Amino acid sequence: MSRPLLKVENLTKHYPTAAGFLEKAAPVVRAVEDVSFSVEAGETLCIVGESGCGKSTIARLLMRLIDPTSGRVLIDGTDIAGLKKHELRAWRRRMQMVFQDPFSSLNPRLTAGQIITEPVENFERLSRKQRQALAADLLGKVGMSPELMNRLPSEMSGGQRQRLGIARALALQPAVIIADEAVSALDVSVQAQILNLLMDLQQQLGIAFIFISHDLSVVEHIGHRVAVMYLGRIVELSSCEALFAKPVHPYTEALIAAAPVPDPARVRVQAPLEGEVPSPIDPPRGCAFHPRCPLAVERCRLDVPPLVPLADGRLVACHVRAPAEGRPDHLGSVPESSLAVG
Template sequence: MSQPLLEIEDLRKVYTSHKGLLGQNKVEVTAVDGIRLELKAGETLGIVGESGCGKSTLGRLIARLTEPSGGKVTFDGKALFQLNQNEMKSVRRDMQMVFQDPYASLNPRQRVQSILEEPLLVHGMGSKSERKERVAEVMKVAGFDPDLGKRYPHQFSGGQRQRIGIARALMTNPKLIIADEPVSALDVSIQAQILNLLKELQSKFSLTYLFISHDLGVVRHISDRVAVMYLGRLAELSDCESLYKDPLHPYTEALLSSVPVAEPAGRKEPIVIKGDMPNPADPPKGCAFHTRCPKVMSMCKEVRPELYPVKDGRFAACHLYA
């Protein structure tokens, strides 16, 4: 077995704030709570869950855009949290991000050709002519005429701007791309184009993706494996086909039952998750999902489940499989 490209061990992030007139009341919110994952070179791991479950924070922690409260992330054999600023800069050449809002992530004062050239300047890659050639090459790969590089971001549509964001991520020939909700702000027809582009680029450049989304349909289209998050922890980890065919965790089962289908005739009645996600500043004792779970047992209210191996390399954090 080859070494995984990315290894995450017991990763945690706790945000602290103070309330009260004088700020005397300390409040801690655990956004990411003990995540363990591996990502092999060339595969796509989908991270899915409701808003506020910690999936975007997880992506930012891996890229060290946010500093962790604990745990370890190893990328391409390097322990990221032990690197200094200069060492981390060199690692970021191999690890790029595509952000959710394609307009907010692009500098409105720069022309597209300058936006794409900037990563090469930051990392000291190539001469002026080589950088110009690389910009033209990547623009063609992303589906643009290189002459359009003279335009500003506001002169493009939302889907085109996201293609520019993807092109920027490709400039340094990265090994890993962390895509944080890259299609959630786009129309459905444009979403399909962007997803197909990502799959095409992965095949062409042997890319590895960590794909973050709340849309189970989108995740199914692009992922090899799927990790389901709930309140900062993993609820289920499975290969994509098995998860959609036979979900293990009650939370995953409820999420899948709510996905619209083209032919609803004969479909089982959707599972309704009652109530809202618990307050992350005051999570329930035991399993975090027990307050909304249709299969809750007395044990669930007292003991927090670990991520148990169930079958065929699949895992579920549920006492049903203890």
């Protein structure tokens, strides 16, 4: 069995805060807590969850824009989380990022051609002819005319700017691209074009995507597997098809039930969430979701549920739906639920 292209093991990020006058020790913000997953070449792993659950923090940790408190990030078997700055430089080419805002993520003083070739020139010298050829090729790959090479980002539409951001990410021929809410700032019609572009590029180049989004309709369209996060932890990791057909974790059920249904003839199965997301500075003991969970039992208030495998291969962290001490065949006992019933 071949090893995964990217493997994340027990990734944790805590941010220290200032101690209060009467506090003996400064509390910490538990942004990401013991997260593990893997991604194969040519696969799209989507990470979903409410705002503040740690999705974007994971993206920054994977890119080593911030250092983890603990855990490992392995690319081709090498742990980049522990590399020094000069050692990390060579691995920067293996992973690139497409940001949420296609305007603020681009240098407004550089032309499209310069934006695309700048990452490459950080590693190797290019002649003027090579720069032009590279920019023209990558603009063509993302569906833009090479004639736009000399335009500034301010002279482009939002969709064109995001295509430019994707072209820049492709310039170093990365194995993994992290897309952090890459279509959320775009019109719906443009979103579809960008999503189809990413899927076409994946098919052509074999790139792995980590796609971070709060829009479940986008995730259902582009994802192969989905990791559902709540308060810094993964609570369900499943194939996209299985997750939307039959969610297991109560939080996943509530997320899907809250998503808009475009067909007015379909009746939604309601699974409303009550209460607010707890503070990552003072998370609840046991399962962080138990104060809002309609299925919570006493054990949920005491012990953190581990991610355990079910019969269909998905991983779920829930004492009620996936007891850790039981055999991995509890999926059959899950009450029927779905996106909608007709």
